[in-house]
Amino acid sequence: MEIGILVILFTVVAYSMLAKRLASTVITAPMVFIFVGFFVNYFDLFQVKDSQEILYVIAEIALFVLLFLDASQINLQRLISHNGWPLRMLVIGLPLSILIGTLVGMLFFPDWSIILIALTASILAPTDAALSEAVINNKSVPEDERQTLSTESGLNDGLALPIILFIASYLALEHTSTNTYSDWLMLGGSQILIGVLVGILMGWISGRLLLLDEARKLSSEVFEGIGILALIGITYLLANILGGNGFIGAFVGGLTFGNVVKKQCRFIYEFTEGEGQMLVWAAFTIIGLGLLPQALEQLTLPVAGYIIVSLFFVRPLAIYIALMGTKAKLSTRLFLGWFGPRGLATALFALLVSHEILPEYGQAILVVAINAVWISTLLHGISAAFLAKHYGRLMGNKSEE
Numbered sequence: 001m002e003i004g005i006l007v008i009l010f011t012v013v014a015y016s017m018l019a020k021r022l023a024s025t026v027i028t029a030p031m032v033f034i035f036v037g038f039f040v041n042y043f044d045l046f047q048v049k050d051s052q053e054i055l056y057v058i059a060e061i062a063l064f065v066l067l068f069l070d071a072s073q074i075n076l077q078r079l080i081s082h083n084g085w086p087l088r089m090l091v092i093g094l095p096l097s098i099l100i101g102t103l104v105g106m107l108f109f110p111d112w113s114i115i116l117i118a119l120t121a122s123i124l125a126p127t128d129a130a131l132s133e134a135v136i137n138n139k140s141v142p143e144d145e146r147q148t149l150s151t152e153s154g155l156n157d158g159l160a161l162p163i164i165l166f167i168a169s170y171l172a173l174e175h176t177s178t179n180t181y182s183d184w185l186m187l188g189g190s191q192i193l194i195g196v197l198v199g200i201l202m203g204w205i206s207g208r209l210l211l212l213d214e215a216r217k218l219s220s221e222v223f224e225g226i227g228i229l230a231l232i233g234i235t236y237l238l239a240n241i242l243g244g245n246g247f248i249g250a251f252v253g254g255l256t257f258g259n260v261v262k263k264q265c266r267f268i269y270e271f272t273e274g275e276g277q278m279l280v281w282a283a284f285t286i287i288g289l290g291l292l293p294q295a296l297e298q299l300t301l302p303v304a305g306y307i308i309v310s311l312f313f314v315r316p317l318a319i320y321i322a323l324m325g326t327k328a329k330l331s332t333r334l335f336l337g338w339f340g341p342r343g344l345a346t347a348l349f350a351l352l353v354s355h356e357i358l359p360e361y362g363q364a365i366l367v368v369a370i371n372a373v374w375i376s377t378l379l380h381g382i383s384a385a386f387l388a389k390h391y392g393r394l395m396g397n398k399s400e401e
Contacts, residue, residue, distance in 0.1 A: 008040060015029060024385055026385060028381040028384065034374055034377055035288060037285040038292045038293065039288075042293065058282070063344070064236040065232055065276075070153075071250075071258065072257050074151060074155060074255060085148040086155070090155055092318075092321070092322035094156050097125040097314055100314045102114065102117050102118045104309050116171060121314075123369055124307075124372055125156070125160050126157040126342070126346060127156055127339075128153060129153035134384035134388065140391075148336060158252070160345070162245075165191060165245060190243055194239060194249075195252065196252050198238050198244055198252075200256050202253045203235070204260055206235075207258075207259075247352070284343075295370035316334065316338060332395075335391050338387070339387075342369075347369055353365055
């Protein structure tokens with residue numbers, strides 16, 4: 001085990017020292033750490049007992065922290081009033097991705113129920129900002145496109161979650177004779193409603209506390225950051241205790257918090273760029289270490305075919321349709337459609353669902369989700385630097401009006 005940890009730590013040091021140089025290459029951090037985790041497992045350098053439970057706990061923490069932090073950086077006013085691309089991609093593109101993904105899935109998984117396929121399509125719909133970093137941070141790409149991808153990836157995981165919860169609850173209901181459809185609606189509705197209410201309340205309280213603390217100089221940035229992390233945990237746990245969904249609470253709490261403090265909390269941005277990166281690296285390492293080996297063993301032609309069609313056809317078509325009627329050019333629609341990599345949200349939602357529904361369904365979904373993550377990590381990582389540079393040159397590095 002010590003050797004495995006040593007290999008992982010050496011990788012962290014090496015990547016940290018070369019991060020700026022690697023940013024212009026086809027090598028991305030998620031790509032490095034997911035495969036390091038896999039090879040550590042492959043050579044039996046790290047053994048984890050009850051890995052599924054350990055992974056779930058770590059994934060749970062990573063998800064609610066990242067949901068809060070990503071949402072807190074979204075400017076709702078800008079989202080509504082700016083060029084409209086992110087809003088269209090979220091309101092039209094996300095549901096279309098799920099719908100088209102469900103229809104395509106019926107061709108690849110004829111033995112699956114349509115509800116199970118819809119759940120899988122919903123889990124594959126959210127995109128990952130960590131995998132899009134090579135594009136979002138590339139100055140050769142016009143600002144509108146970079147902000148569009150950043151905003152979409154920051155919000156679509158939180159928007160997809162209620163859909164995933166409803167479908168997962170419905171699937172579980174089909175195999176439980178004691179529950180009725182009204183119970184399903186009450187359960188799903190209460191989880192979402194209570195999660196939203198707790199998120200708004202805790203986000204507002206957290207924001208006001210931070211502003212008050214800043215105004216009266218009662219603390220320092222270091223301790224304020226620790227306090228914010230604790231408040232994120234409180235928001236998540238409080239929503240769960242009251243019968244809501246903690247992830248929705250964390251997401252809505254982040255949205256509310258960010259729009260209360262209005263960029264007056266430097267910790268959020270510093271954490272996202274520093275410690276947040278470590279959290280992302282750790283999560284991808286864990287995926288490679290504990291989930292990827294089993295997913296590869298169960299990778300079949302239908303699963304691989306569905307993932308490839310999902311990446312190359314489902315999302316690009318959904319985004320193309322969503323941006324119809326805007327001034328986005330064909331090249332812009334294709335560019336935004338392609339850069340929808342599947343990453344942490346897909347893996348963590350699959351883990352979440354596997355704990356909520358029948359085990360055999362959870363395993364089937366995990367196989368699709370984890371294979372989608374590594375394939376997307378590879379394809380989007382390899383294409384990011386090249387396509388960003390080519391697209392920036394094509395657009396003359398100017399935002400479209």
